[in-house]
Amino acid sequence: MDKKSQIQFHYVKSNTFKTSHADGIFGGITPRGEININFFAERFPIPQITTHEVLDELNVGKEIARESKDGIIRELECGITINVDNAKIISAWLSQKIQEIESLNK
16 A cells, blocks of 8 residues: 555543543433433442441441442443444444454353
């Protein structure tokens, strides 16, 4: 392939780049007909207050009470809005990666 029919893409991380874990997504179609995807990570609630026994001046004992939310927290990590054409490209890419992983696991 000659140089005129080639292009290089350089991947540069922005100052705000981070890697996030996702357990799932929540979203839907926007008023402009695009797709909104919000990635979330699930965890149990962090207590607002815990109460512990005091064993002596230097040692704290076991937890004896806790004030916390009930249920499971779905902490939204990031939201992405994409158009349908890009969603199809992402869908195909994900399908390909799933097939690759399933091939490796056989």
